[in-house]
Amino acid sequence: MQEQYERIEAYLDGTLPEPERKAFEAELERDQTLAAEVELHRRVHRTLGNADEWAFRQNLEAISEAYEAPAENGKPENRSALRLLLGILILIIIASLLYYFFMPAPDAAPTEPPAIEQPAPSPTAPEEAPEEEPVEETTTPTAPEDTPIANIPPDQPNPALEALVAASPLSATYELAVEARFSGQDFTLEGEMLSAQYEEGQSMTLTLFDNRPDNYPDAPLHTGEIQVMEIDEDAPIAFAAKKAYFLAYEAALDLPAGLYYYVVRVDGEAEALWVGKVEQ
């Protein structure tokens, strides 16, 4: 058996001496099992003998293994969304504590300092105190009262929208994978949708926002209808009854440099399907 392997390898390498090579080829003509064996060896050598692909695969495997940690401890986007929620929650607790401490009690005189005999909500206060640091980091932009709107730099991320960007695609019924870009004034969006629910003619819209928290969702900069085309595939699609669609949108928009967010919706769905960001 070992000899047979070595003979096959020498044949594939072109190192089999001439009379042997001819004899081997004659044997291949007669013996289909041997021919199949040689073909298998040939494919194995071709596949596993590619040095560049080896290096690439080894690199990917190392990266993939290192990626294990964030993947198992919770998705990065989920974690940041969770942190945001936690931040908001803590902010609410602190705000209500401050309210209880500093608002005059209904039965107390308005000039009195915060009543010491009002510790009712305070037992939670010492526990919350150490958690104040992350609050500042995640919630500063969500407290618009503290941030003069006019001073928001045009490239400052909007945390509420960032959470949606990270969580996109947002719908399992209309699964989107889209991208948008600016090229000069030309704004383009393209991508794909998988859906069993989408009906021809159902309108899909794109809404564009700047990064200012007070402009979302009520003050969009631009709205338009996305072109939806079914991708005609002959092969049966294995994704249940889902069909694939190509999505495209183009518009000329004269906007200053900055960070923008776009929201994709479909007629008849309350929730957005996708939120993405794009820089001009």
Place this chain on the structure above:
Amino acid sequence: MRPADEHYINAIRHNDGTGLQQLYQEFLPRISAFIRRNGGSDADAKDIFQDALIVLFKKVQDTDFQLTSGFYTLLYGICRNLWGNRLQKKSGNEVSIPEDYKYTDEANLSQLLEQQEEEQVFWDAFRELGQDCQQLLQWFFAKVKMAEIAERMEYSSVGYAKKRKFQCKEQLIQRVKADARYSELMNK
């Protein structure tokens, strides 16, 4: 091509670890979400993601390669095709790669996708071998001389190295033959 897209294409083309890491961070979560919603696990998503990058790696070696869609759109299209085929195989249906699929067609990737499915059988079998066999065969396939392999593996003789090489390769071949995808492969 957008600068970010170009960065990712170059990371793949030049096997750049940092760029590839960014690529995982940026796109694997989304591909995972897609695979999970379509009957797969995070582990499936990692496999598909890696396979898709290998398809792209082969594709971008072609100097004529032009990105005609956004990078993520292309990556997503490849992952969707690879996963669709794997689901079809699991369900035992006839497998065929859609010929008129926009992105694959544009980038003429369908042949590479098919090749990827084929070669995966060999790589999967290889990965099941013991570490010493993997190392020995890696050198053997890279055409390192048997005497050199014997030395690197610290074997007592070239004869033993040859014997060991045969044993390892035999294991590999048997694993490939035991793979259900093998018969389909050899009929092509």
